[in-house]
Amino acid sequence: MPKSKLKREAAGNAGETLPDLAELCRIHEIGLDLIERSHDVDELLDRVLDEYESRLKDLPSDALDARSTAPHPASLGKLRGLVMFATQAAALKEKAIVAGELKRRAAMLEAANSRLDGVLAALSSGVMIFSAQGAFLTANVAARELAGAADDTALANLIAHGVPRGGEAEIDVPIAGGGRRTLLVARRAMTGDAGSEVVLVTDVTERNRAVEERVRLEKLAEALKTLSVLSHKINNPLTALLGRAQILQAHKTNDPGVVKAAAVIEEASLRIADLIRELAQVVKDGRQGAVDELLDMSAATPPTTSRR
Amino acid sequence: MVREGGVARLSLSGCDAIDCANAAAVKAEALRLLGDVADVVIDLSCVEYLDSAGVGVLVGLFKNARLRGGRARFCGLTPGVRSVLEIIQLDRIFEIYDDVETAVRS
Numbered sequence: 001m002p003k004s005k006l007k008r009e010a011a012g013n014a015g016e017t018l019p020d021l022a023e024l025c026r027i028h029e030i031g032l033d034l035i036e037r038s039h040d041v042d043e044l045l046d047r048v049l050d051e052y053e054s055r056l057k058d059l060p061s062d063a064l065d066a067r068s069t070a071p072h073p074a075s076l077g078k079l080r081g082l083v084m085f086a087t088q089a090a091a092l093k094e095k096a097i098v099a100g101e102l103k104r105r106a107a108m109l110e111a112a113n114s115r116l117d118g119v120l121a122a123l124s125s126g127v128m129i130f131s132a133q134g135a136f137l138t139a140n141v142a143a144r145e146l147a148g149a150a151d152d153t154a155l156a157n158l159i160a161h162g163v164p165r166g167g168e169a170e171i172d173v174p175i176a177g178g179g180r181r182t183l184l185v186a187r188r189a190m191t192g193d194a195g196s197e198v199v200l201v202t203d204v205t206e207r208n209r210a211v212e213e214r215v216r217l218e219k220l221a222e223a224l225k226t227l228s229v230l231s232h233k234i235n236n237p238l239t240a241l242l243g244r245a246q247i248l249q250a251h252k253t254n255d256p257g258v259v260k261a262a263a264v265i266e267e268a269s270l271r272i273a274d275l276i277r278e279l280a281q282v283v284k285d286g287r288q289g290a291v292d293e294l295l296d297m298s299a300a301t302p303p304t305t306s307r308r
Numbered sequence: 309m310v311r312e313g314g315v316a317r318l319s320l321s322g323c324d325a326i327d328c329a330n331a332a333a334v335k336a337e338a339l340r341l342l343g344d345v346a347d348v349v350i351d352l353s354c355v356e357y358l359d360s361a362g363v364g365v366l367v368g369l370f371k372n373a374r375l376r377g378g379r380a381r382f383c384g385l386t387p388g389v390r391s392v393l394e395i396i397q398l399d400r401i402f403e404i405y406d407d408v409e410t411a412v413r414s
Binding site for chain 2: 042045046048049052053056057059060061062063064065067079082083086087089090093094
Protein backbone atom coordinates (compact mmCIF):
# COMPACT_ATOMS: atom_id res chain seq x y z
CA MET A 1 0.00 0.00 0.00
CA PRO A 2 1.46 3.43 -0.90
CA LYS A 3 2.79 5.48 2.05
CA SER A 4 0.40 8.34 1.48
CA LYS A 5 -2.55 5.96 1.58
CA LEU A 6 -1.19 4.32 4.72
CA LYS A 7 -0.94 7.72 6.36
CA ARG A 8 -4.52 8.53 5.43
CA GLU A 9 -5.68 5.18 6.71
CA ALA A 10 -3.80 5.65 9.95
CA ALA A 11 -5.24 9.10 10.46
CA GLY A 12 -8.73 7.82 9.71
CA ASN A 13 -11.06 9.33 7.17
CA ALA A 14 -14.40 10.88 7.99
CA GLY A 15 -17.13 8.36 8.32
CA GLU A 16 -14.76 5.48 8.91
CA THR A 17 -14.80 3.43 12.08
CA LEU A 18 -12.88 4.95 15.02
CA PRO A 19 -11.38 2.81 17.80
CA ASP A 20 -14.17 1.49 19.97
CA LEU A 21 -15.40 3.44 22.96
CA ALA A 22 -13.42 1.41 25.49
CA GLU A 23 -10.23 2.06 23.51
CA LEU A 24 -11.03 5.78 23.26
CA CYS A 25 -11.53 5.91 27.03
CA ARG A 26 -8.24 4.12 27.57
CA ILE A 27 -6.39 6.51 25.28
CA HIS A 28 -8.00 9.38 27.17
CA GLU A 29 -6.84 7.93 30.49
CA ILE A 30 -3.34 7.45 29.15
CA GLY A 31 -3.40 11.06 27.97
CA LEU A 32 -4.30 12.23 31.48
CA ASP A 33 -1.53 10.08 32.92
CA LEU A 34 0.95 11.54 30.47
CA ILE A 35 -0.15 15.06 31.38
CA GLU A 36 0.52 14.20 35.03
CA ARG A 37 4.03 13.08 34.11
CA SER A 38 4.78 15.89 31.69
CA HIS A 39 6.53 17.94 34.38
CA ASP A 40 9.51 15.65 33.84
CA VAL A 41 10.52 14.64 30.34
CA ASP A 42 12.30 11.49 31.51
CA GLU A 43 9.34 10.27 33.51
CA LEU A 44 7.07 11.06 30.58
CA LEU A 45 9.28 9.22 28.10
CA ASP A 46 9.47 6.14 30.30
CA ARG A 47 5.70 5.92 30.29
CA VAL A 48 5.41 6.74 26.59
CA LEU A 49 7.96 4.11 25.53
CA ASP A 50 6.27 1.43 27.65
CA GLU A 51 2.98 2.26 26.00
CA TYR A 52 4.55 2.22 22.54
CA GLU A 53 6.07 -1.20 23.21
CA SER A 54 2.80 -2.54 24.49
CA ARG A 55 0.79 -1.18 21.56
CA LEU A 56 3.34 -2.23 18.93
CA LYS A 57 3.28 -5.80 20.27
CA ASP A 58 -0.48 -5.73 20.00
CA LEU A 59 -0.41 -4.22 16.51
CA PRO A 60 -0.76 -6.76 13.68
CA SER A 61 2.25 -6.85 11.43
CA ASP A 62 0.36 -5.73 8.35
CA ALA A 63 -0.83 -2.51 9.95
CA LEU A 64 2.44 -0.65 9.39
CA ASP A 65 3.99 -2.69 6.62
CA ALA A 66 4.00 -0.65 3.44
CA ARG A 67 4.35 -3.87 1.45
CA SER A 68 0.99 -5.02 2.67
CA THR A 69 -1.66 -4.33 0.03
CA ALA A 70 -4.73 -4.31 2.22
CA PRO A 71 -4.40 -4.16 5.99
CA HIS A 72 -7.22 -5.78 7.88
CA PRO A 73 -9.79 -3.26 9.18
CA ALA A 74 -9.06 -4.45 12.73
CA SER A 75 -5.36 -3.68 12.16
CA LEU A 76 -6.25 -0.17 11.01
CA GLY A 77 -8.41 0.33 14.10
CA LYS A 78 -5.48 -0.53 16.36
CA LEU A 79 -3.17 1.62 14.26
CA ARG A 80 -5.52 4.58 14.68
CA GLY A 81 -5.53 3.99 18.43
CA LEU A 82 -1.74 4.00 18.38
CA VAL A 83 -1.65 7.18 16.32
CA MET A 84 -4.08 8.92 18.68
CA PHE A 85 -1.90 7.99 21.65
CA ALA A 86 1.29 8.88 19.75
CA THR A 87 -0.01 12.31 18.79
CA GLN A 88 -0.70 13.16 22.43
CA ALA A 89 2.62 11.67 23.54
CA ALA A 90 4.67 13.59 20.97
CA ALA A 91 2.98 16.89 21.80
CA LEU A 92 3.46 16.34 25.53
CA LYS A 93 7.09 15.40 25.06
CA GLU A 94 7.74 18.66 23.26
CA LYS A 95 5.89 20.57 25.97
CA ALA A 96 7.84 18.71 28.65
CA ILE A 97 11.13 19.68 26.99
CA VAL A 98 10.07 23.33 26.92
CA ALA A 99 8.83 23.08 30.52
CA GLY A 100 12.13 21.47 31.53
CA GLU A 101 14.09 24.24 29.89
CA LEU A 102 11.93 26.85 31.61
CA LYS A 103 12.42 25.05 34.91
CA ARG A 104 16.19 24.95 34.33
CA ARG A 105 16.28 28.65 33.56
CA ALA A 106 14.06 29.43 36.54
CA ALA A 107 16.45 27.44 38.74
CA MET A 108 19.40 29.36 37.31
CA LEU A 109 17.58 32.61 37.95
CA GLU A 110 16.74 31.49 41.47
CA ALA A 111 20.38 30.57 42.08
CA ALA A 112 21.52 33.91 40.71
CA ASN A 113 19.00 35.66 42.95
CA SER A 114 20.23 33.68 45.95
CA ARG A 115 23.81 34.64 45.20
CA LEU A 116 22.77 38.26 44.81
CA ASP A 117 20.83 38.10 48.08
CA GLY A 118 23.93 36.69 49.75
CA VAL A 119 26.10 39.45 48.37
CA LEU A 120 23.56 42.09 49.36
CA ALA A 121 23.26 40.66 52.85
CA ALA A 122 27.03 40.69 53.26
CA LEU A 123 27.35 44.30 52.22
CA SER A 124 27.86 46.79 55.02
CA SER A 125 26.32 49.44 52.79
CA GLY A 126 22.58 49.44 52.52
CA VAL A 127 21.11 48.47 49.17
CA MET A 128 17.51 48.83 48.11
CA ILE A 129 15.80 48.06 44.83
CA PHE A 130 12.86 50.01 43.42
CA SER A 131 10.76 48.99 40.44
CA ALA A 132 10.27 51.14 37.35
CA GLN A 133 6.96 52.24 38.88
CA GLY A 134 8.76 53.47 41.97
CA ALA A 135 7.51 50.61 44.13
CA PHE A 136 9.85 49.33 46.81
CA LEU A 137 10.96 45.77 45.97
CA THR A 138 13.61 44.72 48.44
CA ALA A 139 16.30 45.91 50.82
CA ASN A 140 19.23 44.21 52.45
CA VAL A 141 19.74 43.93 56.19
CA ALA A 142 22.20 46.83 56.29
CA ALA A 143 19.68 49.19 54.65
CA ARG A 144 17.04 48.38 57.26
CA GLU A 145 19.48 48.72 60.12
CA LEU A 146 20.98 51.96 58.87
CA ALA A 147 17.66 53.62 58.17
CA GLY A 148 16.22 52.37 61.44
CA ALA A 149 12.85 52.11 59.71
CA ALA A 150 10.20 50.03 61.40
CA ASP A 151 9.12 48.42 58.12
CA ASP A 152 9.85 48.40 54.44
CA THR A 153 7.16 50.95 53.66
CA ALA A 154 8.61 53.44 56.12
CA LEU A 155 12.03 52.79 54.67
CA ALA A 156 10.79 53.31 51.11
CA ASN A 157 8.99 56.51 52.06
CA LEU A 158 12.06 57.84 53.79
CA ILE A 159 14.10 57.39 50.63
CA ALA A 160 11.39 58.42 48.16
CA HIS A 161 10.69 61.70 49.95
CA GLY A 162 14.21 62.49 51.01
CA VAL A 163 16.14 61.94 47.81
CA PRO A 164 15.29 62.85 44.19
CA ARG A 165 15.42 60.15 41.50
CA GLY A 166 18.89 59.88 40.03
CA GLY A 167 20.32 62.15 42.73
CA GLU A 168 21.88 61.82 46.10
CA ALA A 169 21.41 63.50 49.43
CA GLU A 170 22.24 63.25 53.09
CA ILE A 171 19.36 62.55 55.40
CA ASP A 172 19.31 62.46 59.18
CA VAL A 173 17.58 59.58 60.88
CA PRO A 174 17.11 58.83 64.56
CA ILE A 175 19.06 56.03 66.22
CA ALA A 176 17.11 53.59 68.34
CA GLY A 177 19.20 54.20 71.47
CA GLY A 178 19.06 57.98 71.05
CA GLY A 179 20.95 60.44 68.89
CA ARG A 180 20.92 60.68 65.15
CA ARG A 181 22.96 59.42 62.26
CA THR A 182 23.58 60.89 58.84
CA LEU A 183 22.98 58.71 55.80
CA LEU A 184 24.24 59.40 52.31
CA VAL A 185 21.58 58.07 49.94
CA ALA A 186 22.29 57.72 46.22
CA ARG A 187 19.56 56.70 43.76
CA ARG A 188 20.92 55.18 40.56
CA ALA A 189 19.24 53.69 37.47
CA MET A 190 19.72 49.94 37.17
CA THR A 191 21.48 48.81 34.03
CA GLY A 192 19.39 46.55 31.82
CA ASP A 193 16.14 47.13 33.63
CA ALA A 194 14.62 50.31 32.31
CA GLY A 195 13.23 52.54 35.01
CA SER A 196 14.29 50.39 37.94
CA GLU A 197 16.54 51.91 40.54
CA VAL A 198 19.12 50.74 42.98
CA VAL A 199 19.50 52.85 46.10
CA LEU A 200 22.78 52.82 47.98
CA VAL A 201 22.72 53.88 51.61
CA THR A 202 25.93 54.67 53.46
CA ASP A 203 26.35 55.81 57.03
CA VAL A 204 28.41 58.98 56.77
CA THR A 205 28.04 60.07 60.40
CA GLU A 206 31.58 59.02 61.25
CA ARG A 207 32.87 60.27 57.94
CA ASN A 208 31.34 63.70 58.61
CA ARG A 209 32.85 63.68 62.10
CA ALA A 210 36.21 62.80 60.61
CA VAL A 211 35.90 65.61 58.09
CA GLU A 212 35.09 68.10 60.87
CA GLU A 213 38.02 66.89 62.93
CA ARG A 214 40.32 67.23 59.95
CA VAL A 215 39.15 70.80 59.34
CA ARG A 216 39.73 71.61 63.03
CA LEU A 217 43.23 70.14 62.94
CA GLU A 218 44.06 72.08 59.80
CA LYS A 219 42.94 75.31 61.51
CA LEU A 220 44.98 74.44 64.57
CA ALA A 221 48.05 73.78 62.46
CA GLU A 222 47.58 77.15 60.76
CA ALA A 223 47.19 78.91 64.14
CA LEU A 224 50.30 77.25 65.51
CA LYS A 225 52.24 78.24 62.46
CA THR A 226 51.14 81.85 62.92
CA LEU A 227 52.03 81.77 66.61
CA SER A 228 55.45 80.39 65.78
CA VAL A 229 56.14 83.19 63.32
CA LEU A 230 54.80 85.79 65.73
CA SER A 231 56.87 84.62 68.67
CA HIS A 232 59.99 84.66 66.53
CA LYS A 233 59.29 88.12 65.09
CA ILE A 234 58.40 89.66 68.47
CA ASN A 235 61.24 88.10 70.41
CA ASN A 236 64.02 89.90 68.55
CA PRO A 237 62.82 93.50 69.08
CA LEU A 238 61.67 92.58 72.58
CA THR A 239 65.18 91.50 73.53
CA ALA A 240 66.51 94.85 72.34
CA LEU A 241 63.76 96.73 74.24
CA LEU A 242 64.39 94.85 77.48
CA GLY A 243 68.14 95.40 77.17
CA ARG A 244 67.69 99.15 76.70
CA ALA A 245 65.34 99.41 79.72
CA GLN A 246 67.87 97.67 81.92
CA ILE A 247 70.62 100.05 80.64
CA LEU A 248 68.45 103.02 81.56
CA GLN A 249 67.93 101.67 85.07
CA ALA A 250 71.67 101.05 85.46
CA HIS A 251 72.40 104.72 84.75
CA LYS A 252 72.55 106.88 87.83
CA THR A 253 69.79 109.43 87.40
CA ASN A 254 67.77 111.54 89.76
CA ASP A 255 64.83 111.88 87.46
CA PRO A 256 62.14 109.70 89.11
CA GLY A 257 60.04 109.81 85.92
CA VAL A 258 62.83 108.18 83.89
CA VAL A 259 63.44 105.57 86.60
CA LYS A 260 59.73 104.70 86.74
CA ALA A 261 59.42 104.60 82.96
CA ALA A 262 62.43 102.27 82.70
CA ALA A 263 60.87 99.98 85.34
CA VAL A 264 57.54 99.90 83.50
CA ILE A 265 59.27 99.11 80.20
CA GLU A 266 61.26 96.33 81.82
CA GLU A 267 58.19 94.83 83.52
CA ALA A 268 56.14 94.94 80.32
CA SER A 269 59.00 93.47 78.33
CA LEU A 270 59.36 90.61 80.82
CA ARG A 271 55.62 89.96 80.62
CA ILE A 272 55.82 89.86 76.83
CA ALA A 273 58.85 87.57 77.08
CA ASP A 274 56.85 85.25 79.35
CA LEU A 275 54.01 85.28 76.83
CA ILE A 276 56.42 84.49 74.01
CA ARG A 277 57.82 81.55 76.00
CA GLU A 278 54.32 80.26 76.58
CA LEU A 279 53.55 80.68 72.88
CA ALA A 280 56.68 78.73 72.04
CA GLN A 281 55.57 75.98 74.40
CA VAL A 282 52.15 75.87 72.77
CA VAL A 283 53.78 75.57 69.36
CA LYS A 284 55.97 72.81 70.72
CA ASP A 285 53.02 70.92 72.22
CA GLY A 286 50.64 71.62 69.37
CA ARG A 287 47.60 71.42 71.64
CA GLN A 288 44.33 73.12 70.86
CA GLY A 289 43.51 73.37 74.57
CA ALA A 290 46.75 75.19 75.27
CA VAL A 291 45.99 77.66 72.49
CA ASP A 292 42.55 78.34 73.93
CA GLU A 293 43.99 78.67 77.45
CA LEU A 294 46.66 81.05 76.25
CA LEU A 295 44.15 83.18 74.38
CA ASP A 296 41.90 83.32 77.47
CA MET A 297 44.85 84.25 79.65
CA SER A 298 45.92 86.98 77.22
CA ALA A 299 42.44 88.43 77.19
CA ALA A 300 42.39 88.50 80.99
CA THR A 301 45.77 90.21 81.26
CA PRO A 302 45.42 93.98 81.72
CA PRO A 303 47.16 96.04 79.07
CA THR A 304 50.45 97.47 80.17
CA THR A 305 49.28 101.05 79.66
CA SER A 306 46.51 100.64 82.23
CA ARG A 307 49.10 99.78 84.88
CA ARG A 308 51.01 103.01 84.56
CA MET B 309 29.59 -2.06 15.58
CA VAL B 310 32.32 0.56 15.97
CA ARG B 311 33.14 2.49 19.12
CA GLU B 312 34.41 6.03 18.90
CA GLY B 313 35.07 7.78 22.17
CA GLY B 314 32.08 7.14 24.37
CA VAL B 315 29.72 6.63 21.44
CA ALA B 316 29.09 3.35 19.65
CA ARG B 317 28.04 3.22 16.00
CA LEU B 318 25.69 0.39 15.21
CA SER B 319 24.80 -0.23 11.59
CA LEU B 320 21.82 -2.44 10.92
CA SER B 321 23.26 -3.59 7.63
CA GLY B 322 22.41 -6.94 6.19
CA CYS B 323 18.70 -6.59 6.79
CA ASP B 324 16.78 -4.39 4.36
CA ALA B 325 13.64 -5.04 6.37
CA ILE B 326 12.99 -5.49 10.05
CA ASP B 327 9.70 -7.23 10.46
CA CYS B 328 8.00 -9.95 12.41
CA ALA B 329 10.21 -12.50 10.71
CA ASN B 330 13.51 -11.23 12.06
CA ALA B 331 12.69 -8.59 14.70
CA ALA B 332 13.46 -10.75 17.72
CA ALA B 333 16.79 -11.89 16.27
CA VAL B 334 17.80 -8.38 15.22
CA LYS B 335 16.98 -7.00 18.64
CA ALA B 336 18.84 -9.76 20.45
CA GLU B 337 21.92 -9.38 18.27
CA ALA B 338 21.90 -5.60 18.61
CA LEU B 339 21.64 -5.80 22.39
CA ARG B 340 24.42 -8.39 22.48
CA LEU B 341 26.69 -6.14 20.45
CA LEU B 342 25.89 -3.09 22.52
CA GLY B 343 26.52 -4.83 25.83
CA ASP B 344 26.79 -2.11 28.44
CA VAL B 345 27.17 0.71 25.92
CA ALA B 346 24.96 3.62 26.89
CA ASP B 347 25.44 6.06 24.00
CA VAL B 348 24.78 4.68 20.56
CA VAL B 349 24.21 5.97 17.06
CA ILE B 350 22.08 3.53 15.08
CA ASP B 351 22.51 3.74 11.32
CA LEU B 352 19.32 2.70 9.52
CA SER B 353 20.45 3.57 6.01
CA CYS B 354 20.24 -0.07 4.88
CA VAL B 355 16.75 -0.64 6.23
CA GLU B 356 14.00 -0.12 3.67
CA TYR B 357 10.98 -1.50 5.49
CA LEU B 358 9.69 -1.69 9.02
CA ASP B 359 6.55 -3.26 10.33
CA SER B 360 5.23 -2.93 13.87
CA ALA B 361 7.71 -5.55 15.11
CA GLY B 362 10.54 -3.64 13.47
CA VAL B 363 9.43 -0.41 15.10
CA GLY B 364 9.30 -2.34 18.37
CA VAL B 365 12.99 -3.17 17.91
CA LEU B 366 13.85 0.52 17.57
CA VAL B 367 11.77 1.39 20.62
CA GLY B 368 13.52 -1.37 22.54
CA LEU B 369 16.99 -0.07 21.59
CA PHE B 370 15.95 3.46 22.50
CA LYS B 371 14.71 2.27 25.91
CA ASN B 372 17.85 0.20 26.47
CA ALA B 373 20.09 3.25 26.01
CA ARG B 374 17.95 5.31 28.38
CA LEU B 375 18.00 2.57 30.99
CA ARG B 376 21.81 2.70 30.89
CA GLY B 377 21.74 6.45 31.37
CA GLY B 378 22.68 7.18 27.77
CA ARG B 379 21.14 8.12 24.46
CA ALA B 380 20.18 6.30 21.32
CA ARG B 381 20.33 8.40 18.15
CA PHE B 382 18.99 7.20 14.82
CA CYS B 383 20.32 8.31 11.46
CA GLY B 384 20.23 7.49 7.75
CA LEU B 385 16.49 6.98 7.63
CA THR B 386 15.27 5.70 4.29
CA PRO B 387 11.94 7.07 3.03
CA GLY B 388 10.14 3.87 4.01
CA VAL B 389 11.42 3.95 7.58
CA ARG B 390 10.90 7.69 7.97
CA SER B 391 7.31 7.36 6.74
CA VAL B 392 6.49 4.67 9.29
CA LEU B 393 8.04 6.63 12.15
CA GLU B 394 6.16 9.75 11.07
CA ILE B 395 2.84 7.90 10.99
CA ILE B 396 3.16 6.89 14.62
CA GLN B 397 4.90 10.11 15.62
CA LEU B 398 8.09 8.43 16.72
CA ASP B 399 10.02 10.95 14.66
CA ARG B 400 9.02 13.39 17.45
CA ILE B 401 9.99 11.00 20.23
CA PHE B 402 13.30 9.63 18.93
CA GLU B 403 16.46 11.61 18.32
CA ILE B 404 16.86 11.51 14.54
CA TYR B 405 19.75 12.91 12.47
CA ASP B 406 20.54 12.96 8.78
CA ASP B 407 23.83 11.07 8.96
CA VAL B 408 26.18 9.30 11.33
CA GLU B 409 28.64 12.19 11.68
CA THR B 410 25.94 14.66 12.65
CA ALA B 411 24.47 12.19 15.11
CA VAL B 412 27.85 11.50 16.74
CA ARG B 413 28.60 15.21 17.06
CA SER B 414 25.24 16.03 18.62
